[in-house]
Amino acid sequence: MATIWYALLGLFFATYLVLGGYDYGVGLLLTRPGDPRDRRAALNAVGPFFLGNEVWLVAAVGILFGAFPLLEGELLAGFYPAVLGAVTGVVLVTAGVQLRSRPRAESARAAWDRVVVAGSALAALGWGALLGGLLQGVPLRADGHVAGVSHLFTPFVAATALAMVALVAVQGATFLTLRLPAADVPPVARLARGLVLAALAALAAATVLGLLSDRVRAAVARPALAVLLPLALVAALLAARAALGRGRAGVAFAATSAALALPVLLIGAALWPRVLFSTGDPAASLTVADAAASGPTLSLLGWLALPLLPALLGFQAMCWWVFRGRTDGRAPVYW
């Protein structure tokens, strides 16, 4: 039962990174100079999906709290600075996107857009740092608490944080090639192809620093999966670049989505059965089974929540289906 919930936790967080990833990517691309109408068009391309994207994060943390209470406390408190940055970013983006068009003055809208840009960068940096931090383990004290937060400040974590920024930027640009009116696509596609190169560079830096880090080498229980991660990401990014070049926006978006989902799944699998690796005494590491709530809680959650999962996915799918296709003059504009 704990394994199922762990898989669900991974699924929800990975889906959040895929969907929230293009929110933040589009947010980062608001820095592009140009007509304010282009910025509004980009935000309204995300439009109907925006509110349904960040809920995956809220649900993931809900699963974390309900099914893995011990992990919830140690993970969030142990990675305090990363989580703080990510949550600040999420809050700024959610407020910025929804409020930016409520004032009429273009100057006020531009100010809100800067809020969205800052929030997108913070959110990507925070989640990237959290994933990197998981991969290099934490100093667990004898009482099971994570000691301090300085363990987070390493070159490897900085590299994974920056790699996440590059990945969401690619994701955002690729999403826009899928959603904007066909005439507006070529410049965005060129931008996306360029961003892929930046993402590859950031990924290479993170890979080298990870291979050089004793802590990462010690924490990884399945080195093969950990080595597979950068290779799979490179493959996905190259596939996306090729598809963008041929104008296959759907394929490119699938590839960049895989690039955002894979880190969560492969990091979870590479650390398995541990989830928080203890850098001091490996035997003190927190395993998934230890972190899980007790049996009655898990089965209660299973009975109450699992039958509703098809409804959750169904209504999300309804949203994607109803608002499929490219935005045009008839699409509602609100953000």
Place this chain on the structure above:
Amino acid sequence: MDPLLIARLQFATTTSIHFLFVLVTLGLVTLLVGLQTAWVITGKQTYQRLTRFWGTLYVINYVLGIATGIVMEFQFGLNWSGLSRYVGNVFGAPLAMETLVAFFLESTFLGMWIFGWHRLRRGVHLALLYGVAITAYASVFWIMVANSWLQHPVGYELRDGVAHLTDFSALLSNPTFTVAIWHVIFAALTTGGTLMAAVSAWHLLRRTTDHQLFRTSLRIGLPTAVVSATFALWFGFAQEDGVALAQPTKLGDEQAKAAAVADFTARFGPGDYLPPALAGTAMEIMIMIGFTIWCAVLLLPLLYRDWLIRLRFPLYLLLFAVPLPFIAAICGWLTREVGRQPWAAYGLLQARDAVSPVDGGVMLASFLGFSLLLGTLAVANWVLFARHAARGAADPAIGRAPGADADRSDTRPESLFA
């Protein structure tokens, strides 16, 4: 700095700001369901325009509800890791349910509702709003189950100092839950009704266009506020006996208080087990405000032949009543939350044992940062709310026909962020 104090201050600040917005969300979505249903059934333009006007205000208000809610959710892990460690097995389940089956769907539905105007069939579009409202109430249900468990832990057994769930139905029949949830719901409806009446009163006082429209929403808002305030008062007083039994140190008589303190001292060692005086003061203020709002019942006869509008001064009363339900709500939470100190879970886990072992400096940075951030966003949100309320129902942003972008930028100078 003492991490416990900062963690408590941060929780109080975030919860209070969050509650100010969710009250309006819950109150307005209920009224909005009524308005859109009336539009779909009668086909009258008045109801469509009211739906668009109040829908715009509702969606603006919703933004900060989410933003503060996200911080709330993460705060449990960031600052209160002891809570998840010792009682997470029980307390975590209703919170997980809230995020999965309530909030997840609520936001998904709302996104489709906002962008579904002119695109979805009327019945489907209305059904989405019903979905938003039902899931909003489901949120209240699960959050109140979780909070009530902290007020009065039931249905669990302790093994090695960790609480394990034994009887989930006990959580749902918790005496601190069954009555309190109605109190909260009617408090939200009182807030929504007051806000609707006050915004309408402002337009009627200023003699803006759309007299008929705001007359209608005044006649919806005022009775909603009065009837809901009656029930909120009723369910407020109805809690007293249950709370006195479940939490003797909050509302019990002197004898019960002394017995509870003796019991806690025997089990947990000596300490200060009586809540701060703030809780009692907050309760008195809340009750006073409750009766004050209820006095609006005297205004109901004036709805006859529009005397309410013609006399004008009752409109001023409604306008100046806006802060009252919000102050009462904050006082209500102070009563409930400060009143159970020093406990995080009453009689089971003290707040000082629940706080994360995080350095005081890190926590202070988080507290100051988030308070400043959420405070600033809240003020910006209210300014936008007020401006859109004042702008009137001529062309609200929600439900505007595609292409008719009257909201396009103009060149008039306007202050930053507003």
